[in-house]
Amino acid sequence: MAPTSPDTPPGHRPYPIPAELPLGQRVAARLAVVALTGWAATDLLRATLAVGWYEARIVTVTHGHADVGLAWWAYELVDALLPSGLTVSVVVDRAWMLAAVVAATAFVGWLHQARGTARRLGSPFDGVVGAWWVGLLVAVGLHLLTRLHDALTSTDGAARGSAWDTRLVAYPLWGAGTAAAVIAAALCVRLIRRTAEDQQEAAEARGISEPA
Numbered sequence: 493m494a495p496t497s498p499d500t501p502p503g504h505r506p507y508p509i510p511a512e513l514p515l516g517q518r519v520a521a522r523l524a525v526v527a528l529t530g531w532a533a534t535d536l537l538r539a540t541l542a543v544g545w546y547e548a549r550i551v552t553v554t555h556g557h558a559d560v561g562l563a564w565w566a567y568e569l570v571d572a573l574l575p576s577g578l579t580v581s582v583v584v585d586r587a588w589m590l591a592a593v594v595a596a597t598a599f600v601g602w603l604h605q606a607r608g609t610a611r612r613l614g615s616p617f618d619g620v621v622g623a624w625w626v627g628l629l630v631a632v633g634l635h636l637l638t639r640l641h642d643a644l645t646s647t648d649g650a651a652r653g654s655a656w657d658t659r660l661v662a663y664p665l666w667g668a669g670t671a672a673a674v675i676a677a678a679l680c681v682r683l684i685r686r687t688a689e690d691q692q693e694a695a696e697a698r699g700i701s702e703p704a
Contacts, residue, residue, distance in 0.1 A: 517605040521684050524595075524602040531595035532677035538588045539670040541567050541580055546662060599680055606687050615694040617687070624683050627676035634669040641665055 544567025547560050571580050610617035641662065644651040651657055 517602075517609055517688075520598070520602040520605040521688055524598040524684055525681050527591075527595040527598035528677040528680050531591040532674045534584075534588050534591040535670050535673040538584045539666045541570060541584050542666050543663060544568070545581060546659060550659075595677070602684060606684075606691070609691055613691060613694045615691060622679075622683060624676065624679040627672070627679040631669070631672040631676040634665070634672045638665055638669045 540563050543560050544563035544565070547564040548567055548571075550559075567580060570584075574580065574583060607617050641651075641656065643649055645654075645657040645662070646652065649657075655661070
C-alpha cells in the first residue's frame with residue numbers, strides 16, 4: 493500500500509500512479525504521462541516559433557517592430573543557435589512529429605497494459621471511449637487544418653499574399669491547434685491516473701496487493 497498520513501482523506505491516493513500496480517503498467521503509465529506532456533510542450537513550442545517566424549517576416553518587410561516580441565525573440569534565438577543550412581520550421585516540425593509518434597506509441601502501450609490488468613481483475617475499463625477521444629479528434633482535425641493553411645500560404649502556395657495569409661487567420665488557427673493539443677494530452681493523462689486509481693481499488697477489494 494502507498495503510505496498515507498492521518499490527514500489523508502479516505503480513498504485518496506497520494507501518488508498519481510499508485511505504487512501497487514504491476515511493474516509493467518507502472519512503467520507504461522509513467523512513460524505515457526511523460527510522452528504526452530512532452531508532445532504538448534513541443535506543440536506549444538512549435539506554435540510559439542511559428543508566430544515568431546511570422547513576426548520576423550513582417551519585421552523584414554516593414555523594418556518595424558515585432559508585435560509579439562517574446563515569440564520573435566524565441567525564433568531569433570533558435571535560428572541563431574541552429575547550424576547553417578537548417579531552418580527553424582523544419583527542425584521544429586521534425587521534433588513535433590517525433591514527439592507525436594512517441595506519445596502515440598506510449599499511450600497505446602499503456603492502453604494495452606491497462607486493458608490486460610482490467611481483464612485479470614475482472615473490472616470494467618473505461619478507456620475505450622471517453623472525452624479523451626473527442627479531444628484527440630479535435631486536436632488532429634485542427635492540426636490537419638493548420639497543415640493545409642501552411643501549405644496554401646507557403647512561398648508557392650495558392651493563397652500566398654491573400655487574406656488567408658495574415659495574422660488574423662494564422663494566429664488564431666495556431667493558437668486553437670495548440671490549445672486542443674494541450675487539452676487532449678491533459679485528458680489522456682487524466683484517464684491514465686483515474687484508471688490507475690480505479691484498478692488499485694479493484695485490486696484491494698479482491699484482496700490483491702499487487703495485480704499479476
